[in-house]
Amino acid sequence: MSNFDTSMKEKVKEIEKIIDSFLPQECGYQKVVIQAMNYSVQAGGKRLRPMLMNETYRLFGGRGEEIKPFMAAMEMIHTYSLVHDDLPAMDNDEYRRGRKTTHVVYGEANAILAGDALLNYAFETAIKAFEIAEDFEPEKVNAMKEVSVARSLQVLARKAGIFGMIGGQTADIQAEEKECVSLEELVFIHKHKTAALIEASMMIGAILAGASLNEVRKIERCAYNVGLAFQIQDDILDVTGTQEELGKPIGSDEKNNKQTYVTLKGLEESRKEVERLSQEAVEILQEIPGDSSFLTELIHSLIYRTK
Amino acid sequence: MSNFDTSMKEKVKEIEKIIDSFLPQECGYQKVVIQAMNYSVQAGGKRLRPMLMNETYRLFGGRGEEIKPFMAAMEMIHTYSLVHDDLPAMDNDEYRRGRKTTHVVYGEANAILAGDALLNYAFETAIKAFEIAEDFEPEKVNAMKEVSVARSLQVLARKAGIFGMIGGQTADIQAEEKECVSLEELVFIHKHKTAALIEASMMIGAILAGASLNEVRKIERCAYNVGLAFQIQDDILDVTGTQEELGKPIGSDEKNNKQTYVTLKGLEESRKEVERLSQEAVEILQEIPGDSSFLTELIHSLIYRTK
Numbered sequence: 001m002s003n004f005d006t007s008m009k010e011k012v013k014e015i016e017k018i019i020d021s022f023l024p025q026e027c028g029y030q031k032v033v034i035q036a037m038n039y040s041v042q043a044g045g046k047r048l049r050p051m052l053m054n055e056t057y058r059l060f061g062g063r064g065e066e067i068k069p070f071m072a073a074m075e076m077i078h079t080y081s082l083v084h085d086d087l088p089a090m091d092n093d094e095y096r097r098g099r100k101t102t103h104v105v106y107g108e109a110n111a112i113l114a115g116d117a118l119l120n121y122a123f124e125t126a127i128k129a130f131e132i133a134e135d136f137e138p139e140k141v142n143a144m145k146e147v148s149v150a151r152s153l154q155v156l157a158r159k160a161g162i163f164g165m166i167g168g169q170t171a172d173i174q175a176e177e178k179e180c181v182s183l184e185e186l187v188f189i190h191k192h193k194t195a196a197l198i199e200a201s202m203m204i205g206a207i208l209a210g211a212s213l214n215e216v217r218k219i220e221r222c223a224y225n226v227g228l229a230f231q232i233q234d235d236i237l238d239v240t241g242t243q244e245e246l247g248k249p250i251g252s253d254e255k256n257n258k259q260t261y262v263t264l265k266g267l268e269e270s271r272k273e274v275e276r277l278s279q280e281a282v283e284i285l286q287e288i289p290g291d292s293s294f295l296t297e298l299i300h301s302l303i304y305r306t307k
Numbered sequence: 308m309s310n311f312d313t314s315m316k317e318k319v320k321e322i323e324k325i326i327d328s329f330l331p332q333e334c335g336y337q338k339v340v341i342q343a344m345n346y347s348v349q350a351g352g353k354r355l356r357p358m359l360m361n362e363t364y365r366l367f368g369g370r371g372e373e374i375k376p377f378m379a380a381m382e383m384i385h386t387y388s389l390v391h392d393d394l395p396a397m398d399n400d401e402y403r404r405g406r407k408t409t410h411v412v413y414g415e416a417n418a419i420l421a422g423d424a425l426l427n428y429a430f431e432t433a434i435k436a437f438e439i440a441e442d443f444e445p446e447k448v449n450a451m452k453e454v455s456v457a458r459s460l461q462v463l464a465r466k467a468g469i470f471g472m473i474g475g476q477t478a479d480i481q482a483e484e485k486e487c488v489s490l491e492e493l494v495f496i497h498k499h500k501t502a503a504l505i506e507a508s509m510m511i512g513a514i515l516a517g518a519s520l521n522e523v524r525k526i527e528r529c530a531y532n533v534g535l536a537f538q539i540q541d542d543i544l545d546v547t548g549t550q551e552e553l554g555k556p557i558g559s560d561e562k563n564n565k566q567t568y569v570t571l572k573g574l575e576e577s578r579k580e581v582e583r584l585s586q587e588a589v590e591i592l593q594e595i596p597g598d599s600s601f602l603t604e605l606i607h608s609l610i611y612r613t614k
Contacts (some may be wrong), residue, residue, distance in 0.1 A: 024470075029474070033473070084420075087396075091413035109480055112419070113391075113476060114474055116387075116422070117468060117477075120464060120469070121464075121468055123460075124461075132463075146453055146457070148448075150434070153430075153434050154437075158426055160425040161424060161427060162424040162427070166340070166423055166424045166427060170337040172420070174339065184584075
């Protein structure tokens, strides 16, 4: 195992400890939905969004605790979107990462409520950052910290909502019903459905660490590139990957008559676009003083993954 | 029409103007879900929660604008809970207030997304209160206002979530599958499913107006009584009301074999409990300096309604 892989594994473990510390206790009359919430969050995954958030925070010199509730909140939002996406009325998926999906285990009504509860609990959790910011300098209201928590909440809500991730899911559902999807529409879907939460993760890391408005804007651009490249690579792998590598049937996009970056622009152009986007993302990171080597390697590993 | 009724009608109109001013514009690739969001919010209703919030705010001397996004946010949360409650996997209702429910008009997938989007947009909207608080005294960060906005967000998230409204819905779903429900369980359901958002509404009104911690606690108690009495009255009307008055079939609880306050405690005891709860609520209000006459009348009109 390479140094990077070992480091990744340790970081994922640390992040899962942080997330677990914010999950609700499974008790009371509402126990079954809390179990469904925790089952969904603890289903594993790359923990990519909280990792990008934390690494960006460190890059900008952040050393506090107020990042932690935001890391957990981000993973809760990502998870709720998967729980609702898997519902029979949506994608109707019975398995995710080799485990039964939430509605299969807990029933559809509880899965709807668990998704709602996770989204709500994400905000409930992120708001705890105010208390942490106050504890930091208990003798006075730490105005700068409070303002950056408020700004982070704003970014979280915006990027997760109808003008962010949910907007992308909406457009995706419409697109499935159409015969023809334009490149503009496809980029809209990728930008919102996938890139928006990655943008929010890296922006919140920067904001909480005290980055300037201009720096936050640059990080947003970097994250957009990462998100879009990640998604185009997904389209590429559906054509070039093997079923064994991906753990899911290949060519499923073509079979489902789904229009992707590859069907619209061709394989070569798609690869070039991934290259261009990732190059630009890394260049933005290099402009920031501080050690961005892990973050750069992380971005490369995401974009040039083979599974 | 009585003075009270005229006044109510005017207030509802004002509140609807405020809510409308925060609704998202229906455009872009996500247009259809934004339409579904607005269709749901604009379906009418008593606007009880924003009204209680605003009246409590006025009672404590609040005169600012930062209450407005919270009023709109509260109605969005109430609305999303109805949209998801009406889904086929939940109560499977085709009509609400004489209009087709959201999933009937826009399809199930869009209704799930519209509910998610409303919940998310509620927080996106409430967070705008930070900007308003800053505008209020633009030359400096208005620390007291900022802190009360943060505390209000905390209350909103808590009371709407798994330890508030969603918790009540969860317990309600479990109860429907049981043969026997205890009084304790029934009060849990009423407290969480119905009272929690009423508590949040009145508490946020008090907090934003600068009420003390002790006053906020009193208001929480008052609102709990209002919410519980409101729900017990609902159970009473199901037995004593006429179909014409209620606009829905009477005796539906008995027919559905649903256990209610009336089936567990009897009609006379239930009426006494409504009386006791409302009496206590009004007494709490009278302890607060300021004119609570409209709020008192509003509470009486809710609790002693005949439809």
